[in-house]
Amino acid sequence: ELKVEQNPLFLSMQEGKNYTIYCNYSTTSDRLYWYRQDPGKSLESLFVLLSNGAVKQEGRLMASLDTKARLSTLHITAAVHDLSATYFCAVLFMWNSGNTPLVFGKGTRLSVIA
Amino acid sequence: DAGITQSPRYKITETGRQVTLMCHQTWSHSYMFWYRQDLGHGLRLIYYSAAADITDKGEVPDGYVVSRSKTENFPLTLESATRSQTSVYFCASSESISSNQPQHFGDGTRLSIL
Numbered sequence: 001e002l003k004v005e006q007n008p009l010f011l012s013m014q015e016g017k018n019y020t021i022y023c024n025y026s027t028t029s030d031r032l033y034w035y036r037q038d039p040g041k042s043l044e045s046l047f048v049l050l051s052n053g054a055v056k057q058e059g060r061l062m063a064s065l066d067t068k069a070r071l072s073t074l075h076i077t078a079a080v081h082d083l084s085a086t087y088f089c090a091v092l093f094m095w096n097s098g099n100t101p102l103v104f105g106k107g108t109r110l111s112v113i114a
Numbered sequence: 115d116a117g118i119t120q121s122p123r124y125k126i127t128e129t130g131r132q133v134t135l136m137c138h139q140t141w142s143h144s145y146m147f148w149y150r151q152d153l154g155h156g157l158r159l160i161y162y163s164a165a166a167d168i169t170d171k172g173e174v175p176d177g178y179v180v181s182r183s184k185t186e187n188f189p190l191t192l193e194s195a196t197r198s199q200t201s202v203y204f205c206a207s208s209e210s211i212s213s214n215q216p217q218h219f220g221d222g223t224r225l226s227i228l
Contacts (some may be wrong), residue, residue, distance in 0.1 A: 031212065033216050033217075035216070041221070042204065042219045042222055043204070043206075043219040045216035045217075048214060048215070048216055050214060088156060088157065090157075092211070092212055100211075101147065101159055101162050101172060101211060102147075102159075102217065103159075104149075104156045104157040104158075105156055106154065106156035107156050
């Protein structure tokens with residue numbers, strides 16, 4: 001079964017603090033995507049992770065991929081209010097007949113408070 | 115402007131009615147996707163299309179019909195709407211199913227079925 005699990009699903013954190021969102025997936029993949037969604041808005045691409053050990057950083061966000069552990073992390077450094085949003089990971093699974101369409105996690109709703 | 119456009123943005127209809135959601139992209143992407151987003155479920159794939167006249171079911175296809183007569187358009191039809199189909203619907207496109215580029219999402223259609 002193709003499963004993508006994010007945790008936590010809800011996260012309230014203070015400004016200035018660090019935290020990590022986890023994305024576990026069930027079977028072989030070498031491609032993982034992180035998206036951000038603001039309330040009532042569309043999904044915006046944050047990172048594309050294409051191989052084992054890939055690390056991407058943009059501002060206060062850093063994403064990494066460990067294909068052996070089937071795990072991606074999204075690390076938030078010194079959170080600010082503008083980072084409040086819902087974050088989704090999405091996994092491209094490798095299947096016998098080729099790649100499957102993306103499977104999304106349920107999202108992590110992040111709220112950064114003063 | 116290049117992009118992906120969904121219409122309408124908001125729609126209210128009654129159970130049993132037929133309703134069609136439109137999606138148009140200007141990138142000439144081969145792949146197009148329809149998702150629904152519901153609280154607690156994240157994004158779930160309804161149907162996708164690899165090219166004109168090629169469509170395939172996703173995770174939750176029941177009650178939906180799609181067509182793709184032209185590369186740039188991918189309409190989604192609810193033939194007899196039910197209350198359980200009240201949701202936010204997102205269309206997305208990408209160059210290929212395993213593209214190094216992320217899927218690009220439209221702004222969504224918020225559909226309410228009374």
